[in-house]
Amino acid sequence: MNGEPSREAGVEVRRDAGGPLASRDVALVDLLDRLLAGGVVLVGDLTLAIADVDLVHVSLRAVISSVRAGEVRAR
Amino acid sequence: MSPEPATVRYCYAITRPFPADLLHGVAGIHRAALRPVHEAGLVAVTSPVPAADFDESALRRNLEDLDWLAGVARAHSAVVDAVAEVSATLPLRLATVYLDEGRVRTMLREGRRRFAAALDRITGRVEWGVKVSTRPATGPGANRPDPAVDSGRSYLRRRLAERDARETGWRRAAAAAGEIDRTLSALAENRRQYRPQHAQLSGGRGENVLNVAYLVAEERSAAFVDRFVALRDAASDFQVELTGPWAPYSFAEATGGADAHTAEPREAVR
Numbered sequence: 399m400n401g402e403p404s405r406e407a408g409v410e411v412r413r414d415a416g417g418p419l420a421s422r423d424v425a426l427v428d429l430l431d432r433l434l435a436g437g438v439v440l441v442g443d444l445t446l447a448i449a450d451v452d453l454v455h456v457s458l459r460a461v462i463s464s465v466r467a468g469e470v471r472a473r
Numbered sequence: 474m475s476p477e478p479a480t481v482r483y484c485y486a487i488t489r490p491f492p493a494d495l496l497h498g499v500a501g502i503h504r505a506a507l508r509p510v511h512e513a514g515l516v517a518v519t520s521p522v523p524a525a526d527f528d529e530s531a532l533r534r535n536l537e538d539l540d541w542l543a544g545v546a547r548a549h550s551a552v553v554d555a556v557a558e559v560s561a562t563l564p565l566r567l568a569t570v571y572l573d574e575g576r577v578r579t580m581l582r583e584g585r586r587r588f589a590a591a592l593d594r595i596t597g598r599v600e601w602g603v604k605v606s607t608r609p610a611t612g613p614g615a616n617r618p619d620p621a622v623d624s625g626r627s628y629l630r631r632r633l634a635e636r637d638a639r640e641t642g643w644r645r646a647a648a649a650a651g652e653i654d655r656t657l658s659a660l661a662e663n664r665r666q667y668r669p670q671h672a673q674l675s676g677g678r679g680e681n682v683l684n685v686a687y688l689v690a691e692e693r694s695a696a697f698v699d700r701f702v703a704l705r706d707a708a709s710d711f712q713v714e715l716t717g718p719w720a721p722y723s724f725a726e727a728t729g730g731a732d733a734h735t736a737e738p739r740e741a742v743r
Contacts, residue, residue: 426543428602431667431684432722433546437566438591439726440580444481444528444570 480521482577484569485552487588488516491560499555502548510574512581515588518556527570557720561596564722595721601687602716605650606679607642646711650683653704660697661687665723686723
């Protein structure tokens with residue numbers, strides 16, 4: 399399942415052409431949906447204050463600002 | 474002082490016991506060797522990571538660094554995928570870290586009922602992602618007037634027409650999304666809706682109006698994909714996209730369609 403096309407014939411999945419993140423990781427934006435808002439939520443030992451929405455917010459800001467930086471560089 | 478940099482245990486996934494050699498060749502974050510931790514009839518798949526990268530302030534900083542975030546996310550995903558190949562797997566949220574193996578054991582012991590119930594819920598199921606988006610607004614000149622007469626007034630008219638076309642496109646995609654969601658939900662055991670993705674992130678190819686994950690029994694996956702293909706082929710004025718199969722990230726918590734806000738308040742060990 400690691401970035402490979404689906405085993406199901408006739409459908410291309412885990413592929414996303416042309417997006418700002420596409421060249422670095424075809425499914426990063428879909429992956430971050432799941433890794434930052436999905437998964438089992440446990441209170442770990444080091445990251446008590448960074449949970450849920452907070453984590454999503456922090457990271458999305460990183461992604462968006464990075465995309466914008468990329469756009470500026472591309473011009 | 475220790476001569477080695479301090480490490481903590483990053484936890485990728487919880488599963489039931491499986492032969493350790495099935496993960497041969499799979500590495501974790503920073504290529505660290507995986508260390509399965511067995512306790513209470515469960516296994517947490519972990520690896521050591523530098524403590525300095527994952528304390529609260531460092532993590533906050535690192536999450537702002539897209540290269541760091543992407544690297545950790547991809548490593549996490551690779552481990553989860555590898556584990557999911559061999560056993561029903563509960564992925565953990567990104568950056569779940571414990572001080573040492575003993576703390577991982579405690580987590581497994583204390584959560585064993587919850588984890589066992591969740592594993593039962595997702596065993597034999599996979600997750601598929603479906604997104605419905607508008608077509609990009611700049612179609613081949615559908616609403617363009619003759620540029621030769623593009624006076625101030627016609628410029629305004631054109632802008633209004635473009636806005637109307639965008640809104641029409643959004644309404645069509647949203648209406649179609651509802652129908653697609655109902656159709657695919659009938660083949661799924663559960664669904665979970667995510668926020669629509671920012672157009673800049675998902676490729677700028679139209680506005681994302683629906684972003685859903687479905688939990689589908691493995692034996693119904695082929696039917697699910699077939700149904701998706703039929704819906705996609707019938708889609709003319711909007712776009713649909715399928716991702717997966719994923720490990721059941723979106724259904725690891727027992728909250729069904731709702732967002733998971735179930736962090737258990739517990740004293741932090743520092």
